[in-house]
Amino acid sequence: MSRSTSLRRNVLELQQCRVSPAGCAVQNTLMLVLMMYPCRAGLDNYTELDRVNGWLIERKQAADGALSCRAFLPLGASWFSGNIHLDVSGELVVPAGRSFEGDQQVLEAVREALDRCGSDFLYLPL
Structure with a gap:
């Protein structure tokens, strides 16, 4: 056999x-x-999608199917806004008491990853 x-x-x-x-x-x-227990990964909760030069890219999907992405440097803050992050328009936000010494090329790579994250359900890390 x-x-x-x-x-x-x-x-x-x-x-x-x-x-x-x-x-x-x-x-x-x-x-x-x-x-x-149906799979609910990414539904109404942010889940890790990628890491770009130390930045964490996360995404969630709303009940209506809309995608929401965010990027931040995980520095140990208990709230997203306590970490250095990019706002909705892609601008750098540095909370009080923190400092950022990254370069523009890293920020552009993170912004590109955020654009890809929100543009389609399929996200392929580069």
């Missing part, structure tokens, strides 16, 4: 729960858990 035939037979046995009652129970439990 060829290896692919053997593998196909094993997959069919798993699908039909012929392997063991315990294996079948695990498979059924896993399917139940997956169906009970």
